[in-house]
Amino acid sequence: MKSEDTILAAIAGYVDTLSFVALFGLFTAHVTGNFVLIGAGVAGFGQGVMLKLIVFPAFVCGVVLSSLLVRSLSGQHARQGARLLHAVQAVLMFGYCLAGIWATPVSTPDSLPAIVAGVVGAFAMGIQNAHPKLINRPGVPNTVMTGNVTQAILDVVDMLSAGTDESVRATARARFAKMMPAIVAFAIGAMAGALGYRYVGFWALLAPACALVVLAATTGEHERAAAPGHA
Secondary structure, three states: OOOHHHHHHHHHHHHHHHHHHHOOOOOOOOHHHHHHHHHHHHOOOOOOHHHHHHHHHHHHHHHHHHHHHHHOOOHHHHHHHHHHHHHHHHHHHHHHHHHHHHHOOOOOOOOHHHHHHHHHHHHHHHHHHHHHHHOOOOOOOOOOOHHHHHHHHHHHHHHHOOOOOHHHHHHHHHHHHHHHHHHHHHHHHHHHHHHHHHHHHHHHHHHHHHHHHHHHHHOOHHHHHHOOOOO
């Protein structure tokens, strides 16, 4: 699917922001952010250090499971890896939704329901973070935007600089056009995730879960249709 990275970026922004506002500053897709918050918590700033420590192994397990699933596919079925990862992440996202509903109202970050919700959410987003590392296809990072924004700014500089070689300018223009949809989608997803949680709580996670179901059903359809011998 041509818009796959854009949809995944929206999902990442949505889920990460919802998790942050719902679970005491927990990042489910952004490990760097959790490291920062753990450091702050150790020094006595903020809360939920235990939750952030516990969900890190869950994130790792999501990455490991993704690798094992993709490795289990034979060569002729390797292109189904993306669909498989989307499907597994969708199941986990529905689980995150249910765990969050069970945890509501979330009163303390170290309660069992809050920890279960955080663990399932981090597991799901671990799979999404591993996806572009395991599936060989053109695309841009869709879970963390720091690198994308940095590259986009550099590309703008190249496009606007009078002394830039035309071939460099063309490359920068093409790369910028690829990255901007993901950056914008992540930002919109972040706002939507916060608003979704404000108005419907963890039920808002049904939106990214359903989006992942759609991706699992449609990703790779055009490649399969173009494959030799396709009926």
